[in-house]
Amino acid sequence: MHKYEKIWISLxxxxxxVFLIILGISAVHGGxxxxxxxxxxxxxxxVREDARFSEPGLKEATDGDHDYDLxxxxxxxxxxxxxxxxxxxxTVKIHVTSPDVVHGFQVVxxxxxxxxxxxxxxxxxxxxxxxxxxLIVCNEYCxxxxxxxxxxxxxxxxxxxxx
Amino acid sequence: MSNYxxxxxxxxxxxxxxxxxxxxxxxxxxxxFALLIGGTAGLxxxxxxxxxxxxxxxxGYYQLLxxxxxxxxLVMTFFFIMGFQIAALSRTAGSFSTSELRLxxxxxxxxxxxxxxxxxxxxxxxxxxxxxxxAPLQAHAVHYIGLALVIVGTWISVAGQLxxxxxxxxENKGQKTPLLSYMTAINNVMWIVCTIGVAATVLFQFxxxxxxxxETINISLSRxxxxxxxxxxxxxxxLPAYMVWYAVIPKVLGxxxxxxxxxxxxxxxxxxxxIPVGIHHQLVDPGIDAFWKGLQVVxxxxxxxxxxxxxxxxxxVFETYGRKQGxxxxxxxxxxxxxxxxxxxLVFIGMLFFIPGGLGGIINASGQMNQLVHNTIxxxxxxxxxxxxxxxxxxxxxxxxLLPHITGRKIDKIANRLGLFxxxxxALGMGIxxxxxxxxxLRGAPRRSTFSEYGGADIASEWITYQVMQAVxxxxxxxxxxxAILLFLKLTTGPKVNDPExxxxxxxxxxxxxxxxxxxxxxLLIIITIFLILIAYTVPVTQMFTENIPGAKGFKLW
Amino acid sequence: xxxxxDKIKKEEKRNEDNHHKLDLRGTFMxxxxxxxxxxxxxxxxxxxxxERM
Numbered sequence: 001m002h003k004y005e006k007i008w009i010s011l012x013x014x015x016x017x018v019f020l021i022i023l024g025i026s027a028v029h030g031g032x033x034x035x036x037x038x039x040x041x042x043x044x045x046x047v048r049e050d051a052r053f054s055e056p057g058l059k060e061a062t063d064g065d066h067d068y069d070l071x072x073x074x075x076x077x078x079x080x081x082x083x084x085x086x087x088x089x090x091t092v093k094i095h096v097t098s099p100d101v102v103h104g105f106q107v108v109x110x111x112x113x114x115x116x117x118x119x120x121x122x123x124x125x126x127x128x129x130x131x132x133x134x135l136i137v138c139n140e141y142c143x144x145x146x147x148x149x150x151x152x153x154x155x156x157x158x159x160x161x162x163x
Numbered sequence: 164m165s166n167y168x169x170x171x172x173x174x175x176x177x178x179x180x181x182x183x184x185x186x187x188x189x190x191x192x193x194x195x196f197a198l199l200i201g202g203t204a205g206l207x208x209x210x211x212x213x214x215x216x217x218x219x220x221x222x223g224y225y226q227l228l229x230x231x232x233x234x235x236x237l238v239m240t241f242f243f244i245m246g247f248q249i250a251a252l253s254r255t256a257g258s259f260s261t262s263e264l265r266l267x268x269x270x271x272x273x274x275x276x277x278x279x280x281x282x283x284x285x286x287x288x289x290x291x292x293x294x295x296x297x298a299p300l301q302a303h304a305v306h307y308i309g310l311a312l313v314i315v316g317t318w319i320s321v322a323g324q325l326x327x328x329x330x331x332x333x334e335n336k337g338q339k340t341p342l343l344s345y346m347t348a349i350n351n352v353m354w355i356v357c358t359i360g361v362a363a364t365v366l367f368q369f370x371x372x373x374x375x376x377x378e379t380i381n382i383s384l385s386r387x388x389x390x391x392x393x394x395x396x397x398x399x400x401x402l403p404a405y406m407v408w409y410a411v412i413p414k415v416l417g418x419x420x421x422x423x424x425x426x427x428x429x430x431x432x433x434x435x436x437x438i439p440v441g442i443h444h445q446l447v448d449p450g451i452d453a454f455w456k457g458l459q460v461v462x463x464x465x466x467x468x469x470x471x472x473x474x475x476x477x478x479x480v481f482e483t484y485g486r487k488q489g490x491x492x493x494x495x496x497x498x499x500x501x502x503x504x505x506x507x508x509l510v511f512i513g514m515l516f517f518i519p520g521g522l523g524g525i526i527n528a529s530g531q532m533n534q535l536v537h538n539t540i541x542x543x544x545x546x547x548x549x550x551x552x553x554x555x556x557x558x559x560x561x562x563x564x565l566l567p568h569i570t571g572r573k574i575d576k577i578a579n580r581l582g583l584f585x586x587x588x589x590a591l592g593m594g595i596x597x598x599x600x601x602x603x604x605l606r607g608a609p610r611r612s613t614f615s616e617y618g619g620a621d622i623a624s625e626w627i628t629y630q631v632m633q634a635v636x637x638x639x640x641x642x643x644x645x646x647a648i649l650l651f652l653k654l655t656t657g658p659k660v661n662d663p664e665x666x667x668x669x670x671x672x673x674x675x676x677x678x679x680x681x682x683x684x685x686x687l688l689i690i691i692t693i694f695l696i697l698i699a700y701t702v703p704v705t706q707m708f709t710e711n712i713p714g715a716k717g718f719k720l721w
Numbered sequence: 722x723x724x725x726x727d728k729i730k731k732e733e734k735r736n737e738d739n740h741h742k743l744d745l746r747g748t749f750m751x752x753x754x755x756x757x758x759x760x761x762x763x764x765x766x767x768x769x770x771x772e773r774m
Contacts, residue, residue, distance in 0.1 A: 004749040005475045012471040023530045032531045034446045037453035042712045089565035101718050108607035111773045112281045113534040119713040120449035135620040139538035139609035143720025478748035492749045526766045
């Protein structure tokens with residue numbers, strides 16, 4: 001090998017190793033593991049009979065270190081709830097599932113971006129600090145009405161927490 | 164039938180065998196046809212997404228998108244790869260035997276039948292499930308059977324190619340195999356190992372389920388088996404382009420390749436690390452534990468290393484050539500490169516696109532950072548500057564010399580000029596389109612979506628501006644495709660000559676060195692490949708069986 | 722046998738020398754530029770990711 005090639009391959013590989021170390025630390029210590037990881041099952045044909053998804057929306061958390069649980073049902077071709085308000089500064093665990101086909105769940109402008117599959121619940125925990133409005137779109141093709149699937153996530157000052 | 168072992172491998176007089184040439188040409192006709200259809204679909208998609216155009220005759224956007232993906236990502240690439248690899252083997256190892264050639268033709272016709280079956284289902288709007296055909300969207304069974312036949316067809320053709328390679332080895336024990344032949348063997352072995360995944364999901368999951376023999380399908384498993392095939396698929400596209408970069412382009416310049424041994428090593432690394440990484444397409448899927456996603460991210464990063472090696476080798480060849488031509492300074496060797504030779508320019512522009520393509524790929528594969536871009540149109544931009552530029556432009560460069568080579572003609576001035584126009588028009592169109600896609604994707608615009616204002620959301624109107632840019636880029640690309648078709652016609656018609664165009668095959672600076680033995684120890688290579696696959700996939704796939712994930716019924720929602 | 726091996730070694734040495742004698746300053750600069758772009762783009766994306774966290 002040419003001397004320069006050795007330097008290049010070493011430095012290149014070292015940079016990749018640095019990226020991996022940063023990602024690893026961020027995942028393990030920052031809690032930023034990839035969204036929807038893990039296996040939590042639900043029967044897709046009885047989703048609406050499940051207490052969590054019979055009336056999807058924001059609920060105060062009963063366990064864990066997050067403030068709220070936010071349940072979303074992604075179906076052809078809508079999200080339930082169609083709009084949700086979240087008090088600024090609260091940590092929310094989002095749970096999404098589908099009663100029919102595969103859907104996407106992307107809260108535009110945030111890192112919430114995951115796949116919803118029938119039979120499984122996708123979860124992601126996120127703290128919403130900045131007040132503002134985020135569009136939620138389906139980013140996995142699900143049929144003719146794919147782009148009609150939208151919802152709005154509003155991060156508001158005060159809000160439910162202060163009522 | 165005879166084997167090439169000496170200087171004839173590198174001689175400009177050595178030709179692809181006449182009978183083999185017919186098979187190569189048959190495959191290349193499919194390539195041109197698929198390019199025209201797929202490219203037209205692509206243009207119409209960008210026009211629809213600009214918001215200024217509606218599809219006529221009740222054609223659906225997603226129907227068109229399915230056609231675009233299947234015909235370009237699968238059909239066009241497969242026919243090119245089969246044709247090119249057969250040509251490369253016939254040119255460097257020697258002509259095919261009757262039985263090897265018969266396998267090549269059988270594969271070709273099986274692929275053709277499969278393609279027509281799937282195409283009919285797409286045309287009838289019975290299969291608007293996109294080229295990834297994610298369950299539980301359920302297409303007509305004939306669509307899945309057609310896709311399965313396309314894969315089986317490649318197996319048959321690949322079997323003929325592998326027989327050709329191993330016959331050379333058997334008849335020349337202990338000798339270094341011709342580099343191009345070796346590279347086709349690596350790509351083919353990788354292909355056999357990875358297509359087992361997609362064949363399994365189609366045969367055992369999709370076909371029984373779409374025929375109604377079983378009611379439900381295991382979605383996580385089907386997605387995982389798909390991507391077990393889906394990522395090596397991109398290397399299956401890329402490696403023939405790398406074959407041209409490593410083993411053809413130095414001869415086009417009239418110089419030697421950098422290192423035969425390093426080229427083989429790079430290909431071995433692709434064999435090892437292109438398969439156990441498919442879960443990096445499922446980083447935000449439920450049903451897979453974070454640890455196994457992380458492990459496959461690490462393995463994905465390993466497959467970047469051979470591309471780092473390739474970058475160095477390419478520049479080294481260019482610089483060495485330029486310095487031989489009298490370049491003295493740090494970078495003035497660039498000026499000495501053959502900027503009027505379309506074979507070189509097509510490839511070089513492709514290489515330039517691969518720089519941002521590769522860098523974007525590292526970001527996509529970076530575990531949790533995938534959430535930044537997952538299923539946004541950034542991803543579409545990414546694969547259009549990887550498969551849609553470096554790979555396809557290199558395919559064009561290969562067809563530029565291969566078509567006249569196998570039909571007994573030469574690249575004339577007009578053809579060369581058309582080739583240059585093709586390169587520049589493609590670069591312009593793809594540059595505009597992919598840039599707009601990357602930016603819109605970072606702003607959250609989703610992929611695989613028809614035109615929508617998303618209820619008048621502010622952010623959606625920003626996306627539409629970028630979508631108009633994509634339509635501009637798409638229009639240039641369509642013009643480039645027309646140029647490509649004209650070029651192919653020019654190359655295969657007109658008067659024949661006595662000394663047809665050369666299929667350039669380069670010698671390497673280390674040509675006389677013995678080959679590193681273990682890179683041709685196929686038993687060892689396959690054992691390592693399977694070992695890595697077992698490490699990466701055993702637990703996540705087992706969990707998909709043991710965790711009682713409810714199955715899903717089929718839906719037809721288009 | 723050993724003579725042959727010596728010959729191969731010498732041959733290798735010559736080729737090694739050939740590679741080492743190549744003037745690849747420009748190549749080195751180009752790949753380092755790619756490496757620089759790799760760091761820039763990756764950290765750019767990482768910062769954006771952390772901002773959206």
